[in-house]
Amino acid sequence: MKEPLTDELLQELLDAPDPKTFADKHRIKERNLPEYLQQLLDEKGLTRAEVVRKAGLNDTFGYQIFMGQRGASRNKVLQLAFAMGLSLKEADRLLQASGANELYCKNRRDAIIIFCLDRGYGLQRTDEELYRFGEETIC
Template sequence: MDRKTTDELLKILENVSSERALEKYVEEHTEKPEGSLAAYLEKILAEKHLEKSSVIQASGLQRNYGYQIFSGTRGAGRDKLLALCIAMKMTAKEIQRALQLAGLNGLYARVRRDAVIIFAVNKGLSVLDTNELLDEMGERILE
């Protein structure tokens, strides 16, 4: 099956007239969420052989808050999650997935601040170096 553009999917959805047709549309054209943010972060930690404590320290988050995000008992704001993801050396694609699972806006290359963050991620910069770059570019740091 060819992957359709969002515009094509919207046209198809406009013509859905029954619940049965909606079920077919959902089955054929939508993505199923894969678990929780906490489970995803645990998976990435294991894949990259990282320790939560060192990631939290590198992220600059308060220790308790970082552990609460990892356990799923507390939600993360966009900047806090970005800091954790950068500290975990996630790829831009992995970060987009984490943001999606958290129900947060993804990184958008047309947004100046997001473009700087994407650049930093692609270059493997630390949270501290990312914040320095953001500041140099006149953008708000990750707080």
């Protein structure tokens, strides 16, 4: 499912008679972590077991995140993002769905993570880059 461009949605919102009309039309609601994780699994043809393993998470803990039974720290969400091979936009949406701050390019650590996501680096290589620059690793 292709999402409309933000600029197009913004203009439509500004032209709408009220915010509720706009939100109802586009079925806009707060995205939650388990729903978005499932959407990503479906879109990318991945399995939970595969993602939990690639993310280096404990099986039980990983499944609890996917089921919405446990919250996840920002680093755990980033582990999932790298394990799923997400784009920067998808990773930011995942962070947002978890209630964490999106990646911010003016933050040195986040800038390294953004660079690595953009280049398609895996979790291990990203941690190596963070370590090389003296930043806290994800795992």
